[in-house]
Amino acid sequence: MRRIDVIAISLGIFAIGGITYFLFQAIGFDGLSAGVWSQALLVVVVLAWTLTYLFRVANKDMTYNQQLKDYEEAVLQKRLEEMTPEELEKLQQEIEQETDNP
Known part of the structure; x- marks a missing residue:
């Protein structure tokens, strides 16, 4: 993966976090709960992404x-x-x- 790809993915994850926050607020969560849940969702996504990377490393792919x-x-x-x-x-x-x- 090239450096520009990593930057683009990181910016995409950051944007998804903001969009998720506003979606949770639109659904009816208050600001604090929307922030907590959007942050929790982002942590899960980043951990899943990291696990796929580690899986590729382990399989030498x-x-x-x-x-x-x-x-x-x-x-x-x-x-x-x-x-x-x-x-x-x-x-x-x-x-x-x-x-x-x-």
Whole structure:
């Protein structure tokens, strides 16, 4: 996630908090109760958002991990393309030997 995305999401959460406060007041809550409930709702939303982040970290489903995987695959593909036909045949034989003799 880029820095500008985090800023936009933070501003969005702040705006949602204000809108929620006014909605609770429009429903009939007094100012103090509307503030408490809108703040409680925002805390729940932010905690849920944080938990989704921690879940992605635990599953290694982050942008950095994906970039690293893509880079490794590109390097291996480039090495494979640079190999001569003899080297490819030798590699194929080694792979077959490894699969036959686990």
